[in-house]
Amino acid sequence: MTPSDFDVVCLGNxxxxxxxxxDESFVARHGLVKGSMNLIDEERAELLYSDxxxxxxxxxxxxxxxxxxxxxxxGRAAYFGKVKADQLGAIFRHDMRAQGVSFETAAATDGxxxxxxxxxxxxxxxxxxxxxxxxCVNFTTADVxxxxxxxxxVTYMExxxxxxxxxxxxxxxxxxxxxAAGRKTSITLSDSFCVERHRExxxxxxxxxxxxxxxxxxxxxxxxxxxxFDGAMQAIAKDCPVAVLTRSAAGCVVVDNHKIxxxxxxxxxxxxxxxxxxxxxxxxxxxxxxxGKSVAQSAQLGALAAAxxxxxxxxxxxxxxxxxxxxxxxx
Amino acid sequence: MTPSDFDVVCLGNxxxxxxxxxDESFVARHGLVKGSMNLIDEERAELLYSDxxxxxxxxxxxxxxxxxxxxxxxGRAAYFGKVKADQLGAIFRHDMRAQGVSFETAAATDGxxxxxxxxxxxxxxxxxxxxxxxxCVNFTTADVxxxxxxxxxVTYMExxxxxxxxxxxxxxxxxxxxxAAGRKTSITLSDSFCVERHRExxxxxxxxxxxxxxxxxxxxxxxxxxxxFDGAMQAIAKDCPVAVLTRSAAGCVVVDNHKIxxxxxxxxxxxxxxxxxxxxxxxxxxxxxxxGKSVAQSAQLGALAAAxxxxxxxxxxxxxxxxxxxxxxxx
Numbered sequence: 001m002t003p004s005d006f007d008v009v010c011l012g013n014x015x016x017x018x019x020x021x022x023d024e025s026f027v028a029r030h031g032l033v034k035g036s037m038n039l040i041d042e043e044r045a046e047l048l049y050s051d052x053x054x055x056x057x058x059x060x061x062x063x064x065x066x067x068x069x070x071x072x073x074x075g076r077a078a079y080f081g082k083v084k085a086d087q088l089g090a091i092f093r094h095d096m097r098a099q100g101v102s103f104e105t106a107a108a109t110d111g112x113x114x115x116x117x118x119x120x121x122x123x124x125x126x127x128x129x130x131x132x133x134x135x136c137v138n139f140t141t142a143d144v145x146x147x148x149x150x151x152x153x154v155t156y157m158e159x160x161x162x163x164x165x166x167x168x169x170x171x172x173x174x175x176x177x178x179x180a181a182g183r184k185t186s187i188t189l190s191d192s193f194c195v196e197r198h199r200e201x202x203x204x205x206x207x208x209x210x211x212x213x214x215x216x217x218x219x220x221x222x223x224x225x226x227x228x229f230d231g232a233m234q235a236i237a238k239d240c241p242v243a244v245l246t247r248s249a250a251g252c253v254v255v256d257n258h259k260i261x262x263x264x265x266x267x268x269x270x271x272x273x274x275x276x277x278x279x280x281x282x283x284x285x286x287x288x289x290x291x292g293k294s295v296a297q298s299a300q301l302g303a304l305a306a307a308x309x310x311x312x313x314x315x316x317x318x319x320x321x322x323x324x325x326x327x328x329x330x331x
Numbered sequence: 332m333t334p335s336d337f338d339v340v341c342l343g344n345x346x347x348x349x350x351x352x353x354d355e356s357f358v359a360r361h362g363l364v365k366g367s368m369n370l371i372d373e374e375r376a377e378l379l380y381s382d383x384x385x386x387x388x389x390x391x392x393x394x395x396x397x398x399x400x401x402x403x404x405x406g407r408a409a410y411f412g413k414v415k416a417d418q419l420g421a422i423f424r425h426d427m428r429a430q431g432v433s434f435e436t437a438a439a440t441d442g443x444x445x446x447x448x449x450x451x452x453x454x455x456x457x458x459x460x461x462x463x464x465x466x467c468v469n470f471t472t473a474d475v476x477x478x479x480x481x482x483x484x485v486t487y488m489e490x491x492x493x494x495x496x497x498x499x500x501x502x503x504x505x506x507x508x509x510x511a512a513g514r515k516t517s518i519t520l521s522d523s524f525c526v527e528r529h530r531e532x533x534x535x536x537x538x539x540x541x542x543x544x545x546x547x548x549x550x551x552x553x554x555x556x557x558x559x560f561d562g563a564m565q566a567i568a569k570d571c572p573v574a575v576l577t578r579s580a581a582g583c584v585v586v587d588n589h590k591i592x593x594x595x596x597x598x599x600x601x602x603x604x605x606x607x608x609x610x611x612x613x614x615x616x617x618x619x620x621x622x623g624k625s626v627a628q629s630a631q632l633g634a635l636a637a638a639x640x641x642x643x644x645x646x647x648x649x650x651x652x653x654x655x656x657x658x659x660x661x662x
Contacts, residue, residue, distance in 0.1 A: 020429075021649070054399070054426040054647060057388035068385070087418040087444070095385040113418070316385060318352070 004183075005151035006102070007075040007290035011144075011174055012063025012158040013136040013167075014081030014105075015115040016088045017275070019313055020055040022120045027128055034122065037129040037191045039163060045132040048118050057088070058314040059095035060117060062158040062190060065276045065315045069283025069305050071100040073331075074322040075291065078102040078148050080174075082139035088114035089135070099316070104145070108138045121313070125271040133164070140166045141173045149174055150181040153290045154212070156282070159190035162198045175209045186212035188282055189219040196222060203239070212242040212289070214282045220245055233260075244299070246281050252303060254285075256295045263299035266307035276315025280305035284321070300330055335514075336482035337433070338406040338621035342475075342505055343394025343489040344467040344498075345412030345436075346446040347419045348606070350644055351386040353451045358459055365453065368460040368522045370494060376463040379449050388419070389645040390426035391448060393489040393521060396607045396646045400614025400636050402431040404662075405653040406622065409433040409479050411505075413470035419445035420466065430647070435476070439469045452644070456602040464495070471497045472504045480505055481512040484621045485543070487613070490521035493529045506540045517543035519613055520550040527553060534570070543573040543620075545613045551576055564591075575630070577612050583634060585616075587626045594630035597638035607646025611636035615652070631661055 027034055030048060040048065059068075061081060070077040079096055083089030085107040092114060096103040115134035121127050139161075149155050155178040161167040175185045187202075187210050189195050195202060202223060206213055213236060215223065220232040220243075229247075233255060236243040243255045251264040284305035288298025304325055308317055325331040358365055361379060371379065390399075392412060401408040410427055414420030416438040423445060427434040446465040452458050470492075480486050486509040492498040506516045518533075518541050520526050526533060533554060537544055544567060546554065551563040551574075560578075564586060567574040574586045582595040615636035619629025635656055639648055656662040 049425060052425075053429045054390065055422075055429075056645060057422060059385065091386075091388060094380060094383075098384045098386075314387060 004153045005076065006078045006148065007152070008067070008070050008154045008156050008286050009078040009080065009148050009152040010063035010067040010156045011080045011161060011171060012061050013115060013131070013133060013139070013160055014064060014083045014092055015061035015117045015131060015136070016092055017058050017060035017117050017119050017315060018049070018055045019058065019119045019121060019273070019275070020052045022052065022122060024122055026051070026120060027122060032120070032128045032130070034128050035126050036193050037131060037160070040130045040132050042112070042132060045116065045118070045130070048130055052118060052120070056313065057091070058316070059092045060276070060315045062160060062188065062279050063156060064096065065279035066156060066283045066286070067096065067101045068099040068316045069280045069321065070287045072317045072321040073284065073287040073301065073305070073325065075287040078152060080105050080143055080145065082108060082135050082143060083114045084108045084111065084135040086114055088116070095316070105143050108135045111135060111138055119275055121273050125274055125310070127273060127275045136167070137164060139170060141170045144170050144174045144177070146177050149177045150183065152183060154184045154186050154286055156186040156188070156286060158188050159194045159198070159202065162194065162201070175205070179209065184211040185209055186214065186286070188214040188278065189223060192218040192222040195219050199223060207239050210240055212244065213240045214244045214278065216278055217245065217247045244282070244285055244302070246278060252281065252299050254295050254299050261296050261299060263296060263303055266303040268307045268311050271310050273313045274310050276309040277306045279315060280309040280317065297330070301325060304328070304330060335484045336407065337409045337479065338483070339398070339401050339485045339487050339617050340409040340411065340479050340483040341394035341398040341487045342411045342492060342502060343392050344446060344462070344464060344470070344491055345395060345414045345423055346392035346448045346462060346467070347423055348389050348391035348448050348450050348646060349380070349386045350389065350450045350452060350604070350606070351383045353383065353453060355453055357382070357451060358453060363451070363459045363461070365459050366457050367524050368462060368491070371461045371463050373443070373463060376447065376449070376461070379461055383449060383451070387644065388422070389647070390423045391607070391646045393491060393519065393610050394487060395427065396610035397487060397614045397617070398427065398432045399430040399647045400611045400652065401618045403648045403652040404615065404618040404632065404636070404656065406618040409483060411436050411474055411476065413439060413466050413474060414445045415439045415442065415466035417445055419447070426647070436474050439466045442466060442469055450606055452604050456605055456641070458604060458606045467498070468495060470501060472501045475501050475505045475508070477508050480508045481514070483514060485515045485517050485617060487517040487617060489519050490525045490529070490533065493525065493532070510540065515542040516540055517545065517617070519545040519609065520554060523549040523553040526550050530554060538570050541571055543575065544571045545575045545609065547609055548576065548578045575613070575616055575633070577609060583612065583630050585626050585630050592627050592630060594627060594634055597634040599638045599642050602641050604644045605641050607640040608637045610646060611640040611648065632656060635659070635661060
């Protein structure tokens with residue numbers, strides 16, 4: 001393989017998280033399904049926001065969180081995503097760059113505002129996401145910088161992009177460029193409802209264009225319409241060279257060319273907010289994978305990053321993951 | 332006294348806090364004085380922001396934090412402060428109202444953006460604030476709603492307003508209206524550097540127009556140009572009917588018409604970020620004071636609110652202080 005400028009380039013919806021604690025009654029009152037991600041329009045965004053308590057704002061977006069995590073491990077990450085040229089867009093860009101991520105996608109100068117996701121955290125630490133895509137609707141094939149894709153060992157994309165035809169086309173173009181350059185491609189299935197919406201085309205994509213799939217237990221079961229995790233694991237092993245399957249506190253199973261590696265979850269004193277757990281697992285794994293670590297070591301780095309991010313509010317690491325993992329003897 | 336619609340109306344700079352963890356070298360590199368509040372212009376704001384790491388955004392502003400705390404205790408709070416009609420302004424307004432605070436000051440439609448304070452938290456939990464006042468420069472006497480002042484038991488104002496002549500005039504007008512309506516007036520001295528800048532006019536104000544002064548140890552010492560806390564306490568007792576003097580972990584001393592009440596600090600497991608400690612102490616005290624509690628009880632409520640806010644990042648309570656204090660038998 002030719003030398004790479006980046007370990008990973010991440011494509012996703014560029015979103016600022018608006019995080020508030022709510023009680024169970026809020027979830028019930030607004031007819032939300034706990035633990036899911038819901039796409040909402042501007043009107044519903046205003047309704048939910050007006051009923052939410054005091055919030056904090058923090059840059060998020062699934063693939064954005066992953067890029068930040070890779071960079072926190074000392075990896076070389078780039079990001080493609082669309083913000084508007086507004087205050088929240090400037091915050092998002094600052095936070096990506098402050099973490100060391102290369103983020104050059106032009107901001108939209110008109111159209112909807114930078115995307116927000118209202119993340120409602122219930123007392124059990126579970127989170128329900130309500131995403132107003134805003135400026136993300138302007139993410140298209142024009143935002144796919146072939147030079148960056150060709151210079152990255154892995155092109156990683158969030159399944160959420162599939163919810164908009166233009167973003168889906170951008171995703172497919174990026175995968176095609178990556179494969180043509182002899183690079184690897186990767187997808188996270190994002191959310192079981194997202195899998196519901198796109199099962200057939202996800203399967204088609206994975207079978208033909210993807211080298212590494214990330215999914216949690218409910219997503220992989222949904223993909224193969226089964227309640228049986230082992231069955232789903234055997235199915236994905238046939239469909240994709242590498243599958244990284246996370247199971248919350250039960251840890252992770254990586255299927256690498258039909259070989260199975262199980263890794264326990266990293267212990268956490270108190271789960272404060274599970275937002276970003278999957279994103280940071282992917283970050284740790286991809287950092288390891290693109291830096292010569294074994295599959296088992298890579299999964300350990302994923303588990304460590306996930307444990308850090310669920311121990312506080314917000315979906316990006318609050319500490320330097322490279323220093324943290326070195327202190328623990330994992331790097 | 333006639334019936335009141337509000338317990339307290341708070342006047343202050345309407346600011347969104349941008350909070351980031353930094354190491355000691357950042358503080359040194361930018362020539363900052365740890366623990367202080369610095370006013371910065373837009374250019375310096377951009378410089379500091381570009382060098383800061385990933386941040387979280389959360390509504391703040393000293394008197395805004397106090398209003399939020401009073402409301403969290405179940406008190407009736409109103410707020411006057413100036414944001415711009417932009418995204419951060421909308422966030423600030425949402426957060427005030429979500430906490431139950433009445434906030435009707437019109438947003439500026441042109442001029443500088445909503446104010447931001449870069450709050451840099453060092454590993455010791457200490458914070459250094461760098462405030463770009465932005466839209467706050469448009470806060471004037473026109474924003475003082477006499478009806479609200481007349482309907483509030485206490486008009487509370489942050490000393491930081493003194494840094495701008497127009498805001499100082501608004502402050503003086505509010506005090507005059509409050510006194511004319513038979514209401515009480517209150518000020519927090521805000522910061523020892525703020526006292527440095529305005530010592531003589533603060534003293535003049537306190538001696539003539541203020542019923543309740545809030546200050547921490549360094550502020551009250553600075554006011555009377557002494558290194559002796561007891562001396563400063565005796566001086567303020569002569570100058571103002573009620574003085575609430577906070578001393579961090581050493582607790583609080585209230586001088587109420589020459590009677591001294593000492594209250595210990597409420598224990599905290601781990602100090603995460605001291606931002607808002609004084610603001611929340613004032614909130615608890617003023618809630619108690621305007622709701623028939625004794626001075627000692629009011630100080631206890633102040634200590635409890637301060638302990639809550641320094642146990643997490645951000646300067647507003649993350650829990651309901653009314654429920655919290657009831658559970659502890661303090662209400």
